[in-house]
Amino acid sequence: MFDSDALFELEPPAADSVSFADLARRPLNELVAPDWAEALAPVEPQLREVLAFLDGEVAAGHEVLPSPSNMLRAFRQPLAGVRVLIVGQDPYPTPGHAVGLSFAVDGATRPIPRSLANMYKELQTDLGFPPRVHGDLSRWAEQGVLLLNRVLSVRAGAAGSHRNKGWEAVTAAAIRAVADRVSADSAGPAPLVVILWGKDAESVRPLLGSAAVISSAHPSPLSASRGFFGSRPFSRTNAMLQEQGNGTVDWELPPLP
Template sequence: MTFTLNLEELAQQDLIDSSWVEILSPVQGTLAEIALRLEREIADGHQIFPTPQHIMRAFTTPFESVKVVILGQDPYPTPGDAVGLSFSVAPEHQALPRSLKNIFSELQTDIGCDVPANGDLSPWTHQGVMMLNRVLTVRSGEAGSHRGIGWEQVTKQALKALNSRTGTTLVAVLWGNDAIGAKEFLSNAVVIESAHPSPLSASRGFFASKPFSKVNSALAEHGQEHINWALPSNSALF
């Protein structure tokens, strides 16, 4: 299998927005090295998530449209879960990861939203929410398996560019230690941080952290339109 992580090609195929090509060009060499690494792992029999066309999906949100970044760790390592947007799953995927269930629980507690009908968070991206992980791929069943292969440099480049924009205040939501480690690149952003929504840590600072209302308060303070966090609902999910 060939992984296409050439920025120009990704933009031509609408796998990233063209606004990111120049911004990420300093890490094109790193992306090429990552692609070779992934091809070797596939050849060795490993399964990689998400699918190649979704690896850079977070970058389909145009650079200038990003108002909020929700930053996580790395993709879900369970088959069928990862879709290239942090914490999101495909709309037809009914068995929600426990982290996502905890996010939905906090969404209800924080701002009173009904339980969403599915785990597709892409409606948020249409409002300028970038759903990004620090690391954009993972081996099946091995959470954190692609830390240190270069993705951190790629996402650092993106975050620093967003942080350096003028005229628009970025709100960064950092969930978990991997995400919080990126705070040094976000000196101009409003940073909202907490424990990861994983069942291993959610009770130690994620629950009751009120990230959704805090984001909207920060946006209002800087004269920006709030995010409508409500997703199509269906109480049968829980």
């Protein structure tokens, strides 16, 4: 079973106490969990370049999402504890929504984004868990579910505005690191299930090696009815994890965050 006590304890600084320039100056092992610092070291120059770009965006008067304190939040979860990888696209462009975990929003956000609402509908159909009014997915992250966007930032109000600015190299390295892990007591890859929703997520498949993959249409209202609904990703993930000897994820979220 997954040991939640193994989570790397790195509390994010207050949103108003850190800037992107601050992040760009800090040692990598102060920004992410120690094993992530090692895995991302080869792309550290690209990471610092994109952080400098974000600082320039702010200097030019643009609001960048999520806040600096949440920008690298996905990497505070130890690499060694990742059991499930869910690949997103880029953060929600609505101010107050993006929190550094793909598909998640702040627990106080109402209403939740429609893609997330569709995920909850499928979760109810799949496992019988009632939809929640909040979008705090930290309970999943605490169990080793890596909620990773392909691009980790966005200009407020402009979806996709930070694509091709350097994040893709960073997240490609992260995805390879997850797929290439070798457990301490085995010569084979560590247990892992990867969930790919939509064409953007499918583009990372060449990075995944022999990892178990579940793929379908994206939960967006534009595509959910074309293969996402009825795909049962949550129960299928648990079945694959059990086959790999790594327990299951409790996908039920608390009624309130």
